[in-house]
Amino acid sequence: MAKAKHDTSKPQDRQTANRRLATKLALVTVAMFGFGYALSPMYDLMCRVAGINGKTGRTDAQTVAAQPVDQSRTVTVEFTGLATSGLPWEFKPLVKKLELHPGETAEVKYLARNLSQEEITGQAIPSVTPGESAPHFKKTECFCFTQQTLKPGESREMPVRFVVDAGLDKDIQTITLSYSFFNTDKLSAKKYGGTSLAKSDDHAAHPEHSHNASGG
Numbered sequence: 001m002a003k004a005k006h007d008t009s010k011p012q013d014r015q016t017a018n019r020r021l022a023t024k025l026a027l028v029t030v031a032m033f034g035f036g037y038a039l040s041p042m043y044d045l046m047c048r049v050a051g052i053n054g055k056t057g058r059t060d061a062q063t064v065a066a067q068p069v070d071q072s073r074t075v076t077v078e079f080t081g082l083a084t085s086g087l088p089w090e091f092k093p094l095v096k097k098l099e100l101h102p103g104e105t106a107e108v109k110y111l112a113r114n115l116s117q118e119e120i121t122g123q124a125i126p127s128v129t130p131g132e133s134a135p136h137f138k139k140t141e142c143f144c145f146t147q148q149t150l151k152p153g154e155s156r157e158m159p160v161r162f163v164v165d166a167g168l169d170k171d172i173q174t175i176t177l178s179y180s181f182f183n184t185d186k187l188s189a190k191k192y193g194g195t196s197l198a199k200s201d202d203h204a205a206h207p208e209h210s211h212n213a214s215g216g
Contacts, residue, residue: 069103070166077164078176081110081124086194087183088116089150094157102136102166109157110143110179114150120188121149123197124179133175136168147184 077100079093090113100106114120124144128134139145143158150156164175182197183189189196 067103067163068166069101071101073170074099074101075164075168075172076174077106078174079108079110079178080176081179081181083112083122083181084183084194086189086192086196087120087122087181088192089114089120089122089181091179091181100164102164102168105140105161105163107141107159107161109159111155111157112143112148112150112181113155114152116192117152118188119149119151121147121184122181123147123184124181125197127178127180129176129178130172133164133168133172136165137175137177138163138165144179 076097078097079095081091081093083089083091091110093108093110095108098106098108112122124142126139126142126144128137139160139162141159141161143160148156148158160177162177183192183194184197186196
């Protein structure tokens with residue numbers, strides 16, 4: 001019968017090896033945590049640069065007027081909206097959907113109502129699906145360009161004027177425009193059980209909305 005091999009290494013050597021292993025594992029853990037922490041803002045940055053993830057753009061009426069209208073096809077645009085937790089507002093589109101020709105300017109309205117007993121300021125963040133349609137969805141007027149302040153019980157109809165340009169892929173027949181409305185004040189949002197809009201996500205601060213902003 002073969003004799004069992006005995007560990008002839010010195011205790012001091014084993015302790016040194018164990019410490020090295022523990023250090024390596026700790027470094028790997030820190031690196032993984034750091035990567036996970038950075039992944040979200042990195043991904044958001046890449047989406048903004050690439051124009052994907054449903055980020056809408058802005059244009060002006062003169063540019064829209066100079067573009068052709070594709071009368072040979074129609075696109076259905078659907079509208080949704082929600083007030084996030086932390087913002088005690090009613091928020092909804094007054095039109096659920098409409099059909100338009102690519103290149104044709106259209107306008108719809110959303111309704112916001114402050115259900116609280118205090119003045120609150122909100123910021124709307126839009127997104128468009130499918131993501132491939134985002135570069136072709138341009139707004140000339142939108143309440144999302146600026147923050148909106150409502151007094152206690154106040155209601156407001158807010159317009160969105162937009163165009164889907166003729167460069168939209170012909171396979172895309174339906175587009176959904178969605179808005180999420182956030183409370184801009186951290187303490188106020190916490191009071192109502194939610195979180196405020198992070199500055200890095202402030203749609204009004206995006207480059208395409210930083211000039212000639214107009215409220216609605």
